[in-house]
Amino acid sequence: MKKDTIAEKSSKTVEKILTAARAAFAENGYSGAHVDDIARRAGVNKATLYYQIGDKDALYASVIHQVLGNVARQIADAVAAAGAPREKLAAYISSIVFAVDKNPELPSIMLREVASDAAHLPRVVAEDIASVLIILTGIIEDGRKKGLFTDVSPFLVHSMIMGTILFFKKVSPIKDRQSWLPHAVKRYDKKLKSSTEEEVTKLVLKAIQKEFGGKR
Amino acid sequence: MKKDTIAEKSSKTVEKILTAARAAFAENGYSGAHVDDIARRAGVNKATLYYQIGDKDALYASVIHQVLGNVARQIADAVAAAGAPREKLAAYISSIVFAVDKNPELPSIMLREVASDAAHLPRVVAEDIASVLIILTGIIEDGRKKGLFTDVSPFLVHSMIMGTILFFKKVSPIKDRQSWLPHAVKRYDKKLKSSTEEEVTKLVLKAIQKEFGGKR
DNA sequence: AATTTATTTAACCATTCGGTTAAACTTATC
DNA sequence: GATAAGTTTAACCGAATGGTTAAATAAATT
Secondary structure: OOOOOHHHHHHHHHHHHHHHHHHHHHHHHHHHOOHHHHHHHHOOOHHHHHHHOOOHHHHHHHHHHHHHHHHHHHHHHHHHHOOOHHHHHHHHHHHHHHHHHHOOOHHHHHHHHHHOOOOOOOHHHHHHHHHHHHHHHHHHHHHHHOOOEOOOOHHHHHHHHHHHHHHHHHHHHHHHHOOOOOHHHHHHHHHOOOOHHHHHHHHHHHHHEOOOOOOO | OOOOOHHHHHHHHHHHHHHHHHHHHHHHHHHHOOHHHHHHHHOOOHHHHHHHOOOHHHHHHHHHHHHHHHHHHHHHHHHHHOOOHHHHHHHHHHHHHHHHHHOOOHHHHHHHHHHOOOOOOOHHHHHHHHHHHHHHHHHHHHHHHOOOEOOOOHHHHHHHHHHHHHHHHHHHHHHHHOOOOOHHHHHHHHHOOOOHHHHHHHHHHHHHEOOOOOOO
16 A cells, blocks of 8 residues: 655645535634544644644635635636526526535525625735636626616625525525424425426526516 | 612613623624623623523524514514505515614624524414515505516515615625725726615616516 | 622633744655 | 654643532511
């Protein structure tokens, strides 16, 4: 069996730390996540963590950069691959839903970041997010020029897409835990046959589409 | 000058504590808010806080109960005062926007609660929230029966309304802080002439309305 | 006025937290 | 294989944290 080189071992250590940190920050927030605990979860000595990454702030920045940077890139790729504005917007939405599905810590981290006024948000990450917003702005402007979309604020649409997906994703399990909820509310749970992705896409498109009814 | 009676003094103390705690929890989350700091902000000895309210958990529960309970009641009242489904839904949305405006700590507290899987959510508060969801379910069902709305999941609509409002409200100031954002994105900021409330209402209504075009 | 009861206070405590240090261990270089 | 560089570790530290306590103060009751 081949021995790990230093670089391999190092990067594996860093990876373990980041994975543990991602989970811890998502579960408990910045203050609630403890460096000792993260090190323990990663199976690594705390001093190793400080040696490899730095202090808690740097650790948090690494995590959030890794998570959001990835998502931003995926959205950009998905949108670029699509054609017309409607399809681009659908790709935009579904790539967010996809990212959220693949990355269960994402909603918590984002919601907490928003709740804390992005106090810890590193500049690089802000730029990642901005790039996404720029993409959406382009889609909507193009759609409006082609007479497909109404004249809405891209940022409002972004809030609608992000807010809806994050909120729905995180609150659904909480809601399902409440076994005492009346039938009137629970009834709809089973009826949701199509995926979140399709449902959200449908709603958002309808919301910003011009009214002379497209195909669908 | 009349001296305060015990009850008055007591309740005033409790009020000061709750106000300070609300701000602290909103700013820093559960773990990030420190009992010492809350007591200091309230101008009260820490032991007084423990005597009047209890431990940190009880304090948090009081805060969240006060905030969300109030909002739930306001939504119920506003919806009851409106007539047709469309107007009821508009009242539902605008009372949430109104509550968020009046209560600046609400978005942070809710977002954090959601992010933490409602780990600290007291039962009473869960019931408050459920009552709101029940109201919305009624509106949508009624609207659908009358041929006004499509057959959407009320919970998805709720997520859309709440998510959009909370997200938009909290991220807007963060975005405005980024002076380096390109013109393409910033341009839309000034164009938003109508209020958030109107914009969100318009979008949500369009999203769930049946397509044969209503007035406006 | 005396006594009981409610409320607030300062001082204190055990634990936990983020962070450091100096030494030990590993791997590569000569 | 000795030396240097990179990496991990156990042990430690001071500050901060949630929570308690016994005493002081204010108000209500007799």
